[in-house]
Amino acid sequence: MDLKGELQKKVPQHPSFTNFNTQHQQKWEDPSILDYSTRIEPPFQAFNQNSQTQSSLLCNPHNQIKVPIQDGPVNESLQASKVQDWDPSAMLNNLSFLEQKIHQLQDLVNLIIGRRDQVLGRLDELVAQRQQLITADLTSIIVQLISTLGSLLPSVKHTLSASTPSLGQFGQFGEVVFPSGQGLNDGVQPQNAGGSKVSEPPNSVEISNNSGNEQNLIIEEHELKDEEDTEEGENLLPGTYEILQLEKEEILAPHTHFCTICGKGFKRDANLRMHMRGHGDEYKTPAALAKPNKESSSEPTLIKRYSCPYVGCKRNKGHKKFQPLKTILCVKNHYKRTHCDKSYICSRCNTKKFSVIADLKTHEKHCGKDKWLCSCGTTFSRKDKLFGHIALFQGHTPAIPLDETKGSNRPSDRGDANQATNKVGIMNFNFSSNVSSESGVQSNVDVKGGIDDPSGYFSPLNFDTYNFGGFHEFPRPPFDDSDTSFAFLLTGFGNYTQKNRQD
């Protein structure tokens, strides 16, 4: 099997591990590293499909935690969506999803049982990590199951909306499943304090922080992509084109053949042709049902444009300044990028997340090659951006990659311990504001990363790296005035999330 394939397989596995952190400490027998590798053994295609569906329902714990912060916008859009009707096809979809999930769960449990005896002789720490990850995965699946089941309840029928499926999901959590989510969160903390090796306070902070930043990141990327997707020069008058709106499930389905009339997707062209019969008699002819090698007739067809099913989105037909999407592919990418969970994490940097696998691949081409790091923990893809940042702020300084520090230290005849402290010292200096605590953690992460420890990838601390990376990818302007605004934003986050936790 080639490397690429392997990568693809590994990548989607990560989100569930990292997203969930290490809060659930359970007394599983320690699975070994081998477990992990076998777990990603299932053939690529099946797996891919799997992951697609997984992300199709925005119901992993990560999102759940996000919900409280999202309160405002969610409620608004909920009210907008309540009018709409419940879709039975969504329910069907959910059911098939449940089926898949249960299978997954079975596999996982089987694995754990199967590998139980291989763990002797493994490093304790590693084993603990594995265990946490497995646990996290299990929990994630279970939570997904619960939430999907919840959506099937007739009592919440009216909140489900065909046109805004994702919102429906959100709303669901907000109203019905949310308590369980909260309970989960609450229940986890004490457990963590008892069992987890990783220090507890940072963890709890991370969760809240992360969700806050995640939220912001999504908004930011949303805006960004919108700009990207804007079709230059296309000023179609309303009414001159036909607006089609795919459902969320359609968009996220791993289909390759789409109905040009309703946009429904199919895995096989033959299925599509069968479907087309429903659109009229002209599709029922033997010629139309035969394998297509003919050109579509030159009849004047109305230009088709697509609308995003997410209410409130600029690409949604309900938006004041609605900007339609050109193709189904555009819809798919737009929806995934903007309204879906970013479940593909770059396995190299462990910070960048993507919802479209192609984006991940593009990123991976460049990832790690030129990482320009500031002492505050912010990373830049371009050196000039880093220097612009440093020029702007007092006390920020370029951070020298650790491997270099290591390399140049080699000829030294001093003790290793000394070197290590030096390194940390170098990384840590120059912090004066309240950024310090965060970036302190950040530099620790880096130190850890520098040591060739595979378990480091799964360190919960990595979340902070991500936070910071995402946080600073804001468009520049908000930061441009002074560092005080920077500090303010940071404290703002802290307060906000804390409040939420108290609620």
Add this chain to the structure above:
Amino acid sequence: MKKQKHEFLGGFNFNPFDLLSEEIIFMILDLLNRNPLDKKSFSLVCKSFYAAESKHRESLKPRLQEHLPAILCRYPNITHLDLTLCSLVSDASLSIISNGYASTLRSIDFSRSRLFSTSGLFGLALNCKNLVEIDLSNGTELKDSAMAAIAEAKNLEKLWLARCKSITDMGVGCVAVGCRKLRFICLKWCLGVGDLGVGLIAIKCKHVCYLDLSYLSITNTCLSSILKLQHLEELVLEGCFSIDDDSLAVLKHGCKSLKSLDVSACQNISHNGLSSLINGAEGLQQLTLAHGSPVTSSLADCLKKLSLLQSVKLDGCLITYDGLKTIGNWCVSLRELSLCKCSGVTDEGLSFVVTKHKDLRKLDITCCRNITDVSIAHITNLCNSLTSLRMESCTLVSREPFVLIGQQCHLLEELDLTDNEIDDKGLKYISRCSKLSNLKLGICHNITDEGLIDIGRGCPKLLELDLYRSAEITDMGILAIAQGCPGLEMINISYCIDITDCSLLSLSKCSRLKTLESRGCSLITSLGLTAVVVGCKELTKLDIKKCHNIDDAGMIPLAHFSQNLRQINLSHSSVTDVGLLSLTSIGCLQNITILHLKGLTPCGLAAFLLACGGLTKVKLQAAFRWLLPHPLVEHLEARGCMFHWRDKVLQVELDPKCWKLQLENPMP
């Protein structure tokens, strides 16, 4: 009162030096600066003198890092530490320094040292809070992390990073952020540094007054922020090829505070770019445009408004007549003009220039091969206040005008007449320049002892004399010089084939002699060498290549008396293993060239190399590379010694006249 007490005690235990207060001793010591040996002798007088000298000394140049702990005990008040003689400085040594001189050390020089790393520098920067100067030049192995360590030296004002090729913008960025007080930065040859790093320095270090950016690939992006520096006085942009007219055209304003600008070897800067670069820099005093675009009237025109200009260097440029004429029409009177190796300098042009710039103090017309007696006549008539005239290889100038130099320019201190037609008559007049301290008469075949005797009589302040291949010189001339110029520090009598031991005997009276080059003087023997080394205790550099008659008998006294010897060339002499081994007692010896020694065996060489701990550079015949045990070579290299393997076949000595002819090939 105190005096009485001492008189009372005088009977038992009176030490007259107790009357000298520490301040007085320190004042005396302040005056003992010329010769390092004086202070040594002083400290050896008695314990109290020893202690006083230890307390007084502030500057130190240790020879080996192994001595550092002892030095630390003896000298507690060192502020300036010059480690250029220690080729190896380990992190351990650095930590000794940084702990020992934590409060006193202000300046440290690593420009010739290696082995130390980031952690050592980090400790230094953290401990020595008063450190204001660090020279890390030639630290080719230093990485950005080392710069991050340097950035911890918050009070740093001067930093040399020349040839630190491995550092990048990131490292320089760290320094820029960390060392906000920097005033003096040299980034010459830091090839990894670009616009971003330099730009950040300009943004963060507002007090920079000296900036050397030679050979960096910087463009106008950082230049604009550099020119905004309020205190910038000296800017060196030598060989910055990426700066061109187009990018300079964007610059809106020059730097008002700029006093010195060097844009040598920037071929892409023409008068247009230059004028935008110096736009607003009315205070410019010194301008170097060497090896740049041709000096035309338009280029010279754009410099016209610089009313404070004192020094212009146009070395290696093509100069048109119009260009020279425009320079001559500037309203300022230059103090310094260098036209070294400029093509296009003619009598007419040069004469015009000197008629307007009568106040010239320094003039360099080296290799201006088209000028004749006319120019020299003009120069000597008009520029009476010249202190330095360099006119090597002005081949069309005949014998006569050198008389004029002696007649008109009495203030000359430096005179380079290498490869000229000057004869004894000329020297007779030049001997009127009583302030002359540096005289170069290499490849002057027309001069004899007679002229040199005049120089010896007239120029008592002579410090350096070059007689390379001036073959008519004999012992008489050298005797006159040795008698007339007691302060002589450097003399080159290479290939003056008639010179014998008598010359060396007379030179032994010049007790300050530091450098003696006597290549190819086959008449001198070990005896002469012995005489010199007995008399000239400060000898640091000795070149006796091709002195076939010098053998081991000369080496033994050399080793005994010349304890300051740093550099020696023994190639083609008759020295053998024995002589070489005796040299091991010279602790300072660092640099040795031993090619074509017939009596040298691999064993002797190996023993010498092992015993001579301070060696840093050894030139050997390539054959020894395979004859010496490889582990030995490795060991020596680890000790800080560099080997240069030479595989040159012995060349037959050319006829001295032939030399001249070779050099006389006219310029195309």
